[in-house]
Amino acid sequence: MNAPLQFDRWERYFWPLLAINITLALWYFSVRWSGTEIFPSPLDVERGMAELVHRGLLWRYTLNSLSRVAFGYVSAVLIGIPAGLVLGWYPAAADMVNPLIQVIRPVSPIAWIPVSIAWFGIGDTAATFLIFLASFFPIIVATMNGVRNVPSMYRCAGRNFGLSPANLIAKVVLPAALPQIVVGLRITLGIAWLVVVAAEMIAVDSGLGYLVIDSRNSGKRYDLVVAAMILIGLTGLGLDIAIRRIEKLKSVRWGFRNEH
Amino acid sequence: MSTRTRILLLVFGWLGLISGLHSYLNVNWAFILNDYLPLEKRKFTVAYIPVTCHLVCPVTDYISKFSKGDEIFLPKMFQGFPEIKEALISNRVQAAFVVAPLAIALKSQGVPIKVVYLGHRYGSAVVVQKDGPIRTFADMRGKVIAIPSRFSDERLILYRAMKAYGIRPNEIKMVEMAPPDVAGALATKAIDAFSMGEPFPSEAEMGGFGRILFHAREYWPDYMSCVLVVRQDMIDRRPEAVQTLVDGIARSGLWLEKGRSYRENAADFVGRFYYNQDPALLRWALTKPLDRVLYNRLAPRKADFDMVRDLMIETGVLKKGIEFDEYVDLRFADHASIKTAWNYEPGSRYAQ
Amino acid sequence: MAQTVSTLASTFVATSKVASVPQPKPLQAKLCAEGVTMIFKRNGSYVPVLEDVTLSASEGEFVCLLGPSGCGKSTFLNILAGFLVPTQGRVLIDGKAVRGPDPRRIFVFQERGVFPWLTVSGNIGFGLFKCSKKERTSRIAYYVDMVGLQGFEGAYPHELSGGMKQRLEVARALAVNPDMLFLDEPFGALDSITRLTMRSELLRIWEAERKTIIFVTHDIEEAIQLADRVVVMSTRPARIQRIVNIDIIRPRDISSRRYLELRDGILEEIGLAHKG
Numbered sequence: 079m080n081a082p083l084q085f086d087r088w089e090r091y092f093w094p095l096l097a098i099n100i101t102l103a104l105w106y107f108s109v110r111w112s113g114t115e116i117f118p119s120p121l122d123v124e125r126g127m128a129e130l131v132h133r134g135l136l137w138r139y140t141l142n143s144l145s146r147v148a149f150g151y152v153s154a155v156l157i158g159i160p161a162g163l164v165l166g167w168y169p170a171a172a173d174m175v176n177p178l179i180q181v182i183r184p185v186s187p188i189a190w191i192p193v194s195i196a197w198f199g200i201g202d203t204a205a206t207f208l209i210f211l212a213s214f215f216p217i218i219v220a221t222m223n224g225v226r227n228v229p230s231m232y233r234c235a236g237r238n239f240g241l242s243p244a245n246l247i248a249k250v251v252l253p254a255a256l257p258q259i260v261v262g263l264r265i266t267l268g269i270a271w272l273v274v275v276a277a278e279m280i281a282v283d284s285g286l287g288y289l290v291i292d293s294r295n296s297g298k299r300y301d302l303v304v305a306a307m308i309l310i311g312l313t314g315l316g317l318d319i320a321i322r323r324i325e326k327l328k329s330v331r332w333g334f335r336n337e338h
Numbered sequence: 339m340s341t342r343t344r345i346l347l348l349v350f351g352w353l354g355l356i357s358g359l360h361s362y363l364n365v366n367w368a369f370i371l372n373d374y375l376p377l378e379k380r381k382f383t384v385a386y387i388p389v390t391c392h393l394v395c396p397v398t399d400y401i402s403k404f405s406k407g408d409e410i411f412l413p414k415m416f417q418g419f420p421e422i423k424e425a426l427i428s429n430r431v432q433a434a435f436v437v438a439p440l441a442i443a444l445k446s447q448g449v450p451i452k453v454v455y456l457g458h459r460y461g462s463a464v465v466v467q468k469d470g471p472i473r474t475f476a477d478m479r480g481k482v483i484a485i486p487s488r489f490s491d492e493r494l495i496l497y498r499a500m501k502a503y504g505i506r507p508n509e510i511k512m513v514e515m516a517p518p519d520v521a522g523a524l525a526t527k528a529i530d531a532f533s534m535g536e537p538f539p540s541e542a543e544m545g546g547f548g549r550i551l552f553h554a555r556e557y558w559p560d561y562m563s564c565v566l567v568v569r570q571d572m573i574d575r576r577p578e579a580v581q582t583l584v585d586g587i588a589r590s591g592l593w594l595e596k597g598r599s600y601r602e603n604a605a606d607f608v609g610r611f612y613y614n615q616d617p618a619l620l621r622w623a624l625t626k627p628l629d630r631v632l633y634n635r636l637a638p639r640k641a642d643f644d645m646v647r648d649l650m651i652e653t654g655v656l657k658k659g660i661e662f663d664e665y666v667d668l669r670f671a672d673h674a675s676i677k678t679a680w681n682y683e684p685g686s687r688y689a690q
Numbered sequence: 691m692a693q694t695v696s697t698l699a700s701t702f703v704a705t706s707k708v709a710s711v712p713q714p715k716p717l718q719a720k721l722c723a724e725g726v727t728m729i730f731k732r733n734g735s736y737v738p739v740l741e742d743v744t745l746s747a748s749e750g751e752f753v754c755l756l757g758p759s760g761c762g763k764s765t766f767l768n769i770l771a772g773f774l775v776p777t778q779g780r781v782l783i784d785g786k787a788v789r790g791p792d793p794r795r796i797f798v799f800q801e802r803g804v805f806p807w808l809t810v811s812g813n814i815g816f817g818l819f820k821c822s823k824k825e826r827t828s829r830i831a832y833y834v835d836m837v838g839l840q841g842f843e844g845a846y847p848h849e850l851s852g853g854m855k856q857r858l859e860v861a862r863a864l865a866v867n868p869d870m871l872f873l874d875e876p877f878g879a880l881d882s883i884t885r886l887t888m889r890s891e892l893l894r895i896w897e898a899e900r901k902t903i904i905f906v907t908h909d910i911e912e913a914i915q916l917a918d919r920v921v922v923m924s925t926r927p928a929r930i931q932r933i934v935n936i937d938i939i940r941p942r943d944i945s946s947r948r949y950l951e952l953r954d955g956i957l958e959e960i961g962l963a964h965k966g
Contacts, residue, residue: 114428115427115428115429116424116427116428191519192518192519192522195519195522195523195526195528196522196523196525196526196528197526198528199523199526199527199528199529200482200513200515200523200528200529231799231803232803232805234773234791234797234799234803235797235799235803235805237773237790237791238771238791238792238793238795238796238797239793239796239816239817239866240792240793240817245819249816250805253805253807253808254805254807256807279516283513294420295419295420295487295488295489295514296443296488296489298427298444298447298448298449329807329808330807331848332806332807332846332847332848333806
């Protein structure tokens with residue numbers, strides 16, 4: 079009876095590793111076969127990564143990018159969730175603001191670079207602003223929708239027990255909307271991390287996004303470009319796993335159907 | 339008609355509509371079909387970015403349309419040097435206008451190219467805030483200045499100026515920025531100065547927020563910035579096509595030197611049809627003063643390039659030395675030196 | 691005292707016929723709905739749901755609203771609780787007009803209105819924010835005991851069965867010690883065995899605490915087993931068809947002759963109701 083259980087646990091690591099290995103092999107052979115001058119093979123990238131570790135840049139750049147994303151993301155969340163709660167609660171306000179949001183939302187952060195430079199100069203603040211901008215709209219929309227989807231039954235029950243409007247929002251609407259808000263948090267974190275390459279185009283001098291752009295600019299160092307891409311991907315994976323932990327909390331888990 | 343059929347029709351109708359409109363309005367068919375011509379007949383592509391230094395490229399293309407015989411080449415506009423670099427390396431373009439240090443760096447990293455001609459002389463300047471505190475270059479200590487790339491002569495000129503004033507490299511902060519962003523950054527005082535090629539200094543002057551501190555030629559007589567590089571395999575297989583290209587460029591350069599009216603005409607058609615820039619801006623860059631950018635004496639000279647190479651090694655962007663002959667092929671420039679300017683009058687439909 | 695008077699005032703019918711009973715006088719009534727009419731506007735057209743409903747209930751009474759599904763009894767209950775404003779008419783509770791929901795009159799919802807993000811203790815303690823911590827803990831413990839959820843204090847609603855969730859909701863409602871309870875088909879989603887258990891639980895709780903209860907159901911047996919008076923309502927637009935006094939002493943024997951008499955009488959009424 080033990081055998082099936084162990085099979086499962088072993089399998090959880092085996093299949094993804096197998097997929098990764100197959101991908102690496104395909105990558106290597108396609109580079110060899112196509113004779114491309116630009117795209118590096120996995121071995122080149124590995125050497126590039128070793129070089130980054132050797133120059134002490136790997137951790138430094140990762141931390142730099144993470145700190146910029148942290149500032150931009152957290153400030154977007156701190157402003158976006160309350161704003162979303164208010165907009166979701168007062169449909170009239172939402173109707174007024176919604177067209178504006180929907181117009182600004184699709185504009186890529188890269189297009190905001192000149193504006194960002196004009197307002198914040200060049201450097202970390204401008205880069206953090208771009209990350210803030212990219213994170214703000216998804217989280218406010220997710221919160222708005224979460225609030226709108228709270229069943230009126232809960233609101234009625236809250237009023238029934240004599241809660242003031244402020245308490246109603248804090249004690250009923252917010253917890254009820256929390257699963258959807260947490261999903262919004264996860265998606266927004268993904269977007270914030272995605273934007274880091276664009277954000278670090280503004281004359282900063284460190285970070286994973288900067289590494290991508292800089293390696294590209296300095297000639298033929300595409301091995302570093304792909305190494306930076308892989309690092310960005312792995313860090314993004316780590317962030318996603320961390321935020322999924324929040325979804326497992328009991329006070330939020332009720333919102334997600336599949337249990338196992 | 340069922341809902342499913344309706345949806346399918348809508349989707350494919352929409353796809354068809356925008357594809358049709360796109361291919362009619364936007365697609366450059368000459369460029370695409372070129373790839374399917376047999377090798378000998380295929381025109382080769384020359385890459386450029388919309389700066390005044392590369393003006394000879396669109397000028398040649400435009401004028402040669404009016405002359406007998408076919409167009410010489412297909413020009414392709416890019417937005418930045420990294421994209422040109424990648425296109426050049428993977429043979430999507432066969433020739434390109436790039437900055438001289440980048441050409442040297444690429445060659446030393448093993449990309450098979452040769453410099454065959456220059457793009458221009460002069461044409462770069464250091465611009466400061468109009469009402470700012472910087473009066474002479476000595477005031478640049480501790481300030482922030484934007485450069486287009488570490489592989490640019492605009493950076494090297496700063497080092498030459500710093501040497502003249504005894505300023506050490508770590509006393510000035512240089513940041514790499516995309517050229518289109520520097521005008522706005524200067525206007526909002528995000529940076530204290532920038533060192534760029536035309537038309538960005540002109541843009542700052544015209545906009546009223548910039549003042550030229552000095553032109554590049556003040557610290558570097560015979561300043562050169564952009565060069566024309568061609569892939570080695572192109573030179574080996576179709577040298578006569580390369581020669582035609584260089585001839586055309588040379589003639590365009592001489593044509594631009596013929597006088598003010600020709601330059602103004604060039605500003606007009608390049609600004610409208612090629613660069614999407616305001617013709618008034620290009621006119622300013624080309625005529626105020628008339629020798630802001632020069633398009634003659636475009637044959638590569640060893641002394642110029644050796645100096646660039648030495649400065650590159652000194653400032654740390656080049657690891658080891660590389661000899662002039664390794665990356666320059668002078669044959670084409672020699673042949674082109676006997677050419678005369680285009681015989682094309684502004685507004686006419688006939689050129690020769 | 692008022693209760694005894696009103697009970698004596700309701701006619702004790704010894705005959706086999708069921709009859710409409712006069713309602714308690716407004717002055718003595720706990721709840722008094724006068725001429726309540728409700729018209730909804732849906733998709734541009736007017737939908738009348740309630741028509742001139744007048745009902746009184748006295749303190750500590752268990753009143754059932756009985757009618758076919760969709761006839762408007764839930765709407766009426768919502769109006770009584772203050773969630774909806776009637777198009778015409780008014781509702782008085784303790785002599786004062788109802789303007790909105792109030793913690794003295796708690797509504798127990800049809801679709802399991804427990805808060806899924808709170809534990810059992812958290813739900814029961816939800817309305818107790820004005821109490822001291824000690825009092826809260828003791829009241830929560832008392833009501834957990836009363837509804838029989840001992841051992842589940844730290845459990846979340848998604849870990850409970852349907853019957854347990856319903857009990858939790860009743861406990862939550864009772865914890866704030868309201869005067870009145872409104873229950874909207876609370877046992878509808880439960881299986882029939884659990885339903886029987888829940889009915890006796892509810893009666894036990896009611897007999898312990900004697901709140902005024904207005905209970906909506908479409909199940910005749912349920913109505914007769916639980917209520918003091920059954921208000922039979924017609925199909926939409928709902929009017930009060932008949933009010934039947936259930937004069938059997940609790941615990942009620944469902945095989946007794948009186949019970950079957952009352953049941954058949956109401957069935958006849960309902961038969962009328964369906965055709966009407």
